[in-house]
Amino acid sequence: MHDTRYRDTRYIVSDVMTHTVVALRPGAAFKDIVKTMRQWDISALPVVDDDQRVVGVVSEADLLRKEEVSDGGLDAYVDPLRRPDLAKAAAVTAGELMTTPPVTVPPDATLARAARTMARGGVKRLPVVDGDGVLKGIVSRSDLLKVFLREDRGIAEEIRREVVAHLFDGPYDAVEVEVRDGVVTLTGRIRDTALVPVAVRLVRTVEGVVDVDCALAGPRRQPNLDPDLPQTEGARPA
Known part of the structure; x- marks a missing residue:
């Protein structure tokens, strides 16, 4: 019987994630959030509490709600389903802007699992958290592609x-x-x-x-050394 087991050497999220993370406090002001995104050239930032637990994520899409309102793109009276967007458009802090619950991934997750989580959540970056929800890093789409190098x-x-x-x-x-x-x-x-x-x-x-x-x-077939003799698997009794 063949032994089809082999040691799992697959990379996990902690192998490719960025360990130095820029994070926000819930009280961070709107303009400071924009400045931080531009300074670090990133499109989303995790929001953490005093214990470094991730409580939400603020993305460029969250910030752009304000621009939509200024252009008349949102009207809560016309479309009641978009009232949450209108509330975000009026937000001025990270705690008001952030999307909750945050989409996260553990450090020991496989890269395939992280990729699926990104696809299902429609996000480009994932906060990496331990079992207590404490921020340990960030993994992005480009990080997941590192293995192909x-x-x-x-x-x-x-x-x-x-x-x-x-x-x-x-x-x-x-x-x-x-x-x-x-x-x-x-x-x-x-x-x-x-x-x-x-x-x-x-x-x-x-x-x-x-x-x-x-x-x-498969293995090579053995040559038939005497083609005149019938090929049998064994002798038959007389």
Whole structure:
């Protein structure tokens, strides 16, 4: 029976997040928020309480509500469903402007989970918080792409060590692994071709892999040394 287990070496959020974080207090003034965003060239800021717990997030979209009102874009009497937007347009502090509850992610989350959280929340940056909600960092879309900067050589070695060596019987180099620009090519002959889809799936989980081209084949057929004799699996009783 094949042992299909291998050590999980996937990157997690704490590996790529930004540890130095610019955060706001709930009492931060509107103009100070705008200045901070421009100074640090960021589009959203977490809001923390006195214990550094994240209580909300202020984004550029929250700030732009005020611009919409000044241009006559919001009318609470015409569209009652947009009254919360009108309230934000009148806000003057981070506590009034922020979106709650905040969309966050833990430090030990996989990059795939962080990407899904961003997509579902429609956000570009996520506060990273511990189990108590305390701010530990920020992870952005660009942070999640860092894994694709891995060198091909490092990706290939991880695949050989963590996938090939555990999945297939035979010599360490029975399956050849080549990586070019993140695209992995697997070649060689293996005993059990049923393991091919398993190999492809595991290789795709290696951080930095862009695509997988699998050319693995089964063992060579033994030549028929005496073609005149029928091929039987065993002798039959007379």
